[in-house]
Amino acid sequence: MIERVPMSKNGHARLRDELLRLQRVDRIDVIKAIETAREHGDLKENAEYHAAKERQGHIEGRIMELKDKLGRAEIIDCSSINCDKVVFGSVVTVEDLDSGQEIVYQLLGTEEADVKKGSISVFSPWGRAMLGKAIGDEFEVKTPSGIRMLEIIDIQCAQGS
Secondary structure (H helix, E strand, O other): OOOOEEEEHHHHHHHHHHHHHHHHHHHHHHHHHHHHHHOOOOOOOOHHHHHHHHHHHHHHHHHHHHHHHHHOEEEEOHHHOOOOOOOOOOEEEEEEOOOOOEEEEEEEOOOOOEHHHOEEEOOOHHHHHHOOOOOOOEEEEEEOOEEEEEEEEEEEOOOOO
């Protein structure tokens, strides 16, 4: 059975754009860099050649990874989700019951998760702990600094994701 990769419409579009850029721009640029480096002679001690070949390996690996994830993508329209409980795409405000600090996260797929931009993976410990919870529900998350007690303060539907 194929394991589906959940992602928002925006996340799917970003991955598709990255794939196209890698295939149409980066791949061609690295091939040109390899050709130029070959013209410099002895390949054994040619740092430019080895760097370009290494970059080519990274590009080809990422292309394969993106093709796999996009092929298994389950695109979820975050603007049409039910906001009664925390689900994929929800924008959730939680309160740390020890410190009183409020934190806002959107639950997205692994490829889209970026804590600095306010999104976490539904597969992360925080994401798994929040799934299915409603406003007022308390839950705990095990973190490197210990167990944190949190409460769901608000759940909003994502706009246009």
